Amino acid sequence: xxxxxxxxxxxxxxxxxxxxxxxxxxxxxxxxxxxxxxxxxxxxxxxxxxxxxxxxxxxxxxxxxxxxxxxxxxxxxxxxxxxxxxxxxxxxxxxxxxxxxxxxxxxxxxxxxxxxxxxxxxxxxxxxxxxxxxxxxxxxxxxxxxxxxxxxxxxxxxxxxxxxxxxxxxxxxxxxxxxxxxxxxxxxxxxxxxxxxxxxxxxxxxxxxxxxxxxxxxxxxxxxxxxxxxxxxxxxxxxxxxxxxxxxxxxxxxxxxxxxxxxxxxxxxxxxxxxxxxxxxxxxxxxxxxxxxxxxxxxxxxxxxxxxxxxxxxxxxxxxxxxxxxxxxxxxxxxxxxxxxxxxxxxxxxxxxxxxxxxxxxxxxxxxx
Amino acid sequence: xxxxxxxxxxxxxxxxxxxxxxxxxxxxxxxxxxxxxxxxxxxxxxxxxxxxxxxxxxxxxxxxxxxxxxxxxxxxxxxxxxxxxxxxxxxxxxxxxxxxxxxxxx
Numbered sequence: 001x002x003x004x005x006x007x008x009x010x011x012x013x014x015x016x017x018x019x020x021x022x023x024x025x026x027x028x029x030x031x032x033x034x035x036x037x038x039x040x041x042x043x044x045x046x047x048x049x050x051x052x053x054x055x056x057x058x059x060x061x062x063x064x065x066x067x068x069x070x071x072x073x074x075x076x077x078x079x080x081x082x083x084x085x086x087x088x089x090x091x092x093x094x095x096x097x098x099x100x101x102x103x104x105x106x107x108x109x110x111x112x113x114x115x116x117x118x119x120x121x122x123x124x125x126x127x128x129x130x131x132x133x134x135x136x137x138x139x140x141x142x143x144x145x146x147x148x149x150x151x152x153x154x155x156x157x158x159x160x161x162x163x164x165x166x167x168x169x170x171x172x173x174x175x176x177x178x179x180x181x182x183x184x185x186x187x188x189x190x191x192x193x194x195x196x197x198x199x200x201x202x203x204x205x206x207x208x209x210x211x212x213x214x215x216x217x218x219x220x221x222x223x224x225x226x227x228x229x230x231x232x233x234x235x236x237x238x239x240x241x242x243x244x245x246x247x248x249x250x251x252x253x254x255x256x257x258x259x260x261x262x263x264x265x266x267x268x269x270x271x272x273x274x275x276x277x278x279x280x281x282x283x284x285x286x287x288x289x290x291x292x293x294x295x296x297x298x299x300x301x302x303x304x305x306x307x308x309x310x311x312x313x314x315x316x317x318x319x320x321x322x323x324x325x326x327x328x329x330x331x332x333x334x335x336x337x338x339x340x341x342x343x344x345x346x347x348x349x350x351x352x353x354x355x356x357x358x359x360x361x362x363x364x365x366x367x368x369x
Numbered sequence: 370x371x372x373x374x375x376x377x378x379x380x381x382x383x384x385x386x387x388x389x390x391x392x393x394x395x396x397x398x399x400x401x402x403x404x405x406x407x408x409x410x411x412x413x414x415x416x417x418x419x420x421x422x423x424x425x426x427x428x429x430x431x432x433x434x435x436x437x438x439x440x441x442x443x444x445x446x447x448x449x450x451x452x453x454x455x456x457x458x459x460x461x462x463x464x465x466x467x468x469x470x471x472x473x474x475x
Contacts, residue, residue, distance in 0.1 A: 080401070206395025206396045
């Protein structure tokens, strides 16, 4: 999803990014090309950047095109504001219950690494809570009317192994309650204690909210960019560039934390993809390091499950290697091989199909650089 | 000659405590849009779109300011008669106050 060949979406995603060397059209796009661009920009949540680019004249556009971009942007910001209200309500509830949390991704990135939060659209609320608080936080949201998207495979799975619990609020908005940053082996090697150390703060609706500190925020941007969807989407890559180029990052701290999480390959891949997608001219210590980094065997295997779409089974199986201790591995495998019957509701699967998918995923694993 | 921004700041500093200032309510969420703004005050059921003029007023309320200062700044910006601008500002402030997005601070 880093853009169709010939698409100007990467140039939109790089708008206002110093050092990006992507061509913009010399004159307004024709109707068909513009329509294609708008579809892509909406899908990739780049409407804020497009609206700013065309209204400032940085990206040539007709008056009608500017109006269309403005309308798309306003619709995206309407959603962002509603989500921020939900975030504030949820944060208040957690604070009242004594549940520690960190705001992740969309709202946190918008208010900490972008000059203007209007440039960064988002479509859900992501909150990180300590593993021990996943269940009370989840139960509190369910009691408030949220519905869980996918049932827990086995009791205790969310708390011990889960990446996040996805809940749908009564108004249809989604709240992702995270225990760690990503599904799969890299999510299990994150020291979640690091995520709660030294938060950065931002003010929203008159309240101070905690987000990840600059270094862990950058690492999360890298995880989201290259371990989420494959190929990487442009907005997460922009987040990587934004977090790296606009914040005063401690490179040594980034790399030592990444090493302790066994995730240097994730950082290298995210930085390389960002530099390549936006044709960045800037040379910074991390871009030099990323260009030279060679993943080790464990990292290559772990990365391989993130290069195809929707391979839940492969990610789950690859996770086994990252779980410490035989009992932990056994509990994880048991949970996924013999989940509760309710786990299959909504997954369009039964026991047999689940097993077959798991076996197929296991035999398809291949090393990727 | 003192620049206009400093003149405003000086006037704000000297304003007697009894002169009301206007500001945004801290709980209001908002975003810039192309040529306007969206505001979402606490208690509202949905965000409200501000047009360009209202968004300009909203910008002026980033730091609490007296009505006179807001009117003077906007009149200067638009090159318009201060009395005309004052009428519009009164109406817009009343609407923002009704929405819960702005408040008079004493």
